[in-house]
Amino acid sequence: MKIIAIGRNYAEHAKELNNPVPGVPVIFMKPDTALLKENKPFYHPDFSEDIHHEIEIVLKISKEGKNISEKFAANYFDEIALGGDFTARDIQSRHKEKGLPWELAKAFDNSAPVSAFLPKTQFADLKNLNFRLDVNGQTRQQGNTSFMLFSFEYIIAFVSKYITLKKGDLIFTGTPQGVSKVTIGDRLEGYIEDNKMLDFLVK
Numbered sequence: 001m002k003i004i005a006i007g008r009n010y011a012e013h014a015k016e017l018n019n020p021v022p023g024v025p026v027i028f029m030k031p032d033t034a035l036l037k038e039n040k041p042f043y044h045p046d047f048s049e050d051i052h053h054e055i056e057i058v059l060k061i062s063k064e065g066k067n068i069s070e071k072f073a074a075n076y077f078d079e080i081a082l083g084g085d086f087t088a089r090d091i092q093s094r095h096k097e098k099g100l101p102w103e104l105a106k107a108f109d110n111s112a113p114v115s116a117f118l119p120k121t122q123f124a125d126l127k128n129l130n131f132r133l134d135v136n137g138q139t140r141q142q143g144n145t146s147f148m149l150f151s152f153e154y155i156i157a158f159v160s161k162y163i164t165l166k167k168g169d170l171i172f173t174g175t176p177q178g179v180s181k182v183t184i185g186d187r188l189e190g191y192i193e194d195n196k197m198l199d200f201l202v203k
């Protein structure tokens with residue numbers, strides 16, 4: 001399986017990092033070795049001094065597709081989860097300055113914590129879905145999918161023009177504003193609406 005992630009899909013987050021709001025989706029990938037499941041702790045790597053949390057809604061692709069039209073894209077995912085797109089912001093900033101790819105900042109081991117998946121039918125309106133991240137009991141990020149620049153369906157259509165989507169692939173759909181540094185000892189708790197999805201420690 002592969003993990004496809006969307007950068008700058010919430011305007012307020014693009015602005016907080018002084019990035020332009022994109023005209024087309026910004027796409028990057030993480031390998032399967034980035035997955036961190038079952039609320040296992042995240043062991044802070046020593047190659048970065050500034051790892052940021054980015055809380056995101058994650059789609060699980062339910063069948064193979066290429067050149068999927070936006071109209072039918074909703075048929076290609078049945079379940080959603082909450083995920084984290086851990087980012088070594090110091091490494092990313094250095095690479096951005098030079099126009100270099102982001103893999104070392106985004107694709108490292110355990111950089112993609114993912115909750116259990118829930119059927120999308122459990123939620124009344126995927127276009128108006130609240131999600132949030134609390135760190136040590138304080139809300140740090142709060143998002144609503146109505147603020148996405150590119151919808152779930154648009155993302156699936158766009159990505160599948162270039163990259164065949166396969167059953168089990170995950171799409172991280174971007175983070176709202178409020179990203180900040182995690183520190184050893186932090187407890188991260190994530191919610192979709194009132195469902196507690198993530199609860200794990202930084203060690």
Ligand code: MG
Nearest residue numbers: 054085174175
């Ligand atoms: Mg992200």
